[in-house]
Amino acid sequence: MHTVAVGTSGTTVEDVIAVARGNARVELTEDARTALAAARQVVDALAARPEPVYGVSTGFGALATRHIGHDLRTQLQRNIVRSHAAGMGPRVEREVVRALMFLRLKTVASGHTGVRPEVAQTMADVLNAGITPVVHEYGSLGCSGDLAPLSHCALALMGEGDAEGPDGTLRPAGELLAAHGIKPVELHEKEGLALLNGTDGMLGMLIMALADLKRLYTSADITAALSLEALLGTPRVLAPELHAIRPHPGQAASAANMRAVLEGSELTGHFQEEEAPRVQDAYSVRCAPQVAGAGRDTLAHAQLVAERELAAAVDNPVVLVEGSGEGRVESNGNFHGAPVAYVLDFLAIAAADLGSIAERRTDRLLDKNRSHGLPPFLADDAGVDSGLMIAQYTQAALVSEMKRLAVPASADSIPSSAMQEDHVSMGWSAARKLRTTVDNLTRIIAIELYASTRAIELRRSLSPAPASRAAITALRSAGVEGPGPDRFLAPELAATEAFVRDGGLVAAVEPVTGPLA
Numbered sequence: 001m002h003t004v005a006v007g008t009s010g011t012t013v014e015d016v017i018a019v020a021r022g023n024a025r026v027e028l029t030e031d032a033r034t035a036l037a038a039a040r041q042v043v044d045a046l047a048a049r050p051e052p053v054y055g056v057s058t059g060f061g062a063l064a065t066r067h068i069g070h071d072l073r074t075q076l077q078r079n080i081v082r083s084h085a086a087g088m089g090p091r092v093e094r095e096v097v098r099a100l101m102f103l104r105l106k107t108v109a110s111g112h113t114g115v116r117p118e119v120a121q122t123m124a125d126v127l128n129a130g131i132t133p134v135v136h137e138y139g140s141l142g143c144s145g146d147l148a149p150l151s152h153c154a155l156a157l158m159g160e161g162d163a164e165g166p167d168g169t170l171r172p173a174g175e176l177l178a179a180h181g182i183k184p185v186e187l188h189e190k191e192g193l194a195l196l197n198g199t200d201g202m203l204g205m206l207i208m209a210l211a212d213l214k215r216l217y218t219s220a221d222i223t224a225a226l227s228l229e230a231l232l233g234t235p236r237v238l239a240p241e242l243h244a245i246r247p248h249p250g251q252a253a254s255a256a257n258m259r260a261v262l263e264g265s266e267l268t269g270h271f272q273e274e275e276a277p278r279v280q281d282a283y284s285v286r287c288a289p290q291v292a293g294a295g296r297d298t299l300a301h302a303q304l305v306a307e308r309e310l311a312a313a314v315d316n317p318v319v320l321v322e323g324s325g326e327g328r329v330e331s332n333g334n335f336h337g338a339p340v341a342y343v344l345d346f347l348a349i350a351a352a353d354l355g356s357i358a359e360r361r362t363d364r365l366l367d368k369n370r371s372h373g374l375p376p377f378l379a380d381d382a383g384v385d386s387g388l389m390i391a392q393y394t395q396a397a398l399v400s401e402m403k404r405l406a407v408p409a410s411a412d413s414i415p416s417s418a419m420q421e422d423h424v425s426m427g428w429s430a431a432r433k434l435r436t437t438v439d440n441l442t443r444i445i446a447i448e449l450y451a452s453t454r455a456i457e458l459r460r461s462l463s464p465a466p467a468s469r470a471a472i473t474a475l476r477s478a479g480v481e482g483p484g485p486d487r488f489l490a491p492e493l494a495a496t497e498a499f500v501r502d503g504g505l506v507a508a509v510e511p512v513t514g515p516l517a
Helices: 013-020 030-047 070-084 094-106 117-128 147-157 173-179 200-230 242-245 249-262 288-310 339-367 391-404 427-458 464-477 489-499 504-513
Strands: 003-007 026-029 088-091 137-138 163-164 170-172 318-321 325-331
Touching: 003 013, 003 088, 003 288, 013 200, 026 030, 026 117, 030 117, 030 325, 070 147, 094 117, 094 147, 094 200, 117 147, 117 318, 117 489, 137 147, 137 288, 147 200, 163 339, 170 173, 170 249, 170 325, 200 242, 200 249, 200 288, 200 339, 200 427, 200 464, 200 504, 242 249, 249 288, 249 504, 288 339, 339 391, 339 427, 391 427, 427 464, 464 489, 464 504
Parallel strands: 003 026
Antiparallel strands: 088 137, 163 170, 318 325
């Protein structure tokens, strides 16, 4: 099994996905253990002093003015975890919780949190055992980090609360730890707080969304090309010299993808040969690279933010160890989720627009007045058969929801903690709605694929591009039938969705086109 080393210098996107989705093992490096021990020495020294130090010997948030004596500090750390584990609503997906735990371990291992090495090792042990704490949908405002979600994870380290075992069954966390030979932790000064203060949940969801959206943007370029082909459109608008004079890199990449898919098609270029020739194709066809390309550039910016955040140590307060081995603990605001929240919202906006333009192309394929010779709704016997009429309704409903989800969460803020935390990022909420957006976009692209491949097959007198034929052949092999009388559509749409989601469309086309952007 793949093993991910957790050191002091952050981690990579690939490592996060390997742990979250691939169940990769995690191991602490020796430099991480050394840094953990050094930072802990600083915390222990400060804990021994009579003057209060925030996070070490005080209460938290609005209660930070109270100095906590030695006899109550273990209880203080235990209490912050228990009280902050206040999430409600549906369970969060396993992959999200694993990303959350791994990213918190990444920050702990940086040596800036003051957590003991044995606590970090327990975090790694829980991940490696496949134990997933129950985390709930609601509870994070994205400032002071993802407090409630991280608290539910910390609670499991203490052997409390519920968790899912590697076999998928829910059990008390203490039982699962015991079954895997893991001793529950007793938290010391600062450790409870250090396990809760981070942008780990929203960052984990951003990283996974980026991976999914990169595949979907390539898939969307393919389906846009298939629709252009089915509508007898012109590929001249994809010429490299046209995109060079507006030098957005994402636009050029999308146009290049579409050109590669359309290479060798007999269906393109007929837009001026019909009885009512078109001067140019509709915007949804002609401007496909511009819209998808803008989304690609948004992905690139979000990737940059994610990589910066992966290199960060997000906690409050943080431990700063001097070269002499001495150090200090400093309060800061690095836990504020604004950088991550903004790009999560930006991605939802771009994805909604990509879904919207894909739906317009599908609608054009189904309308006999705009499809240039295709039967109404791509039906076998229009009137007797309804064809794909309601598939487009489903697509429109998905687009409508995506538009609602595109309303930024990060533009909101609700003061909390008796006005101590008076401006929050709502980044967790932005991440949660982006996950729904990604799912919806997958389905929208699948419906365009379903419609465009059927439309191409109905153009029986002309041959599609080799890449198009490869896509159609692979889709049919996945159990999705071609044109014919009406039948139960939902299972075929679900199969098409799985084909897109699992990368089957890109995999089918690239042997013909070469690697696509």
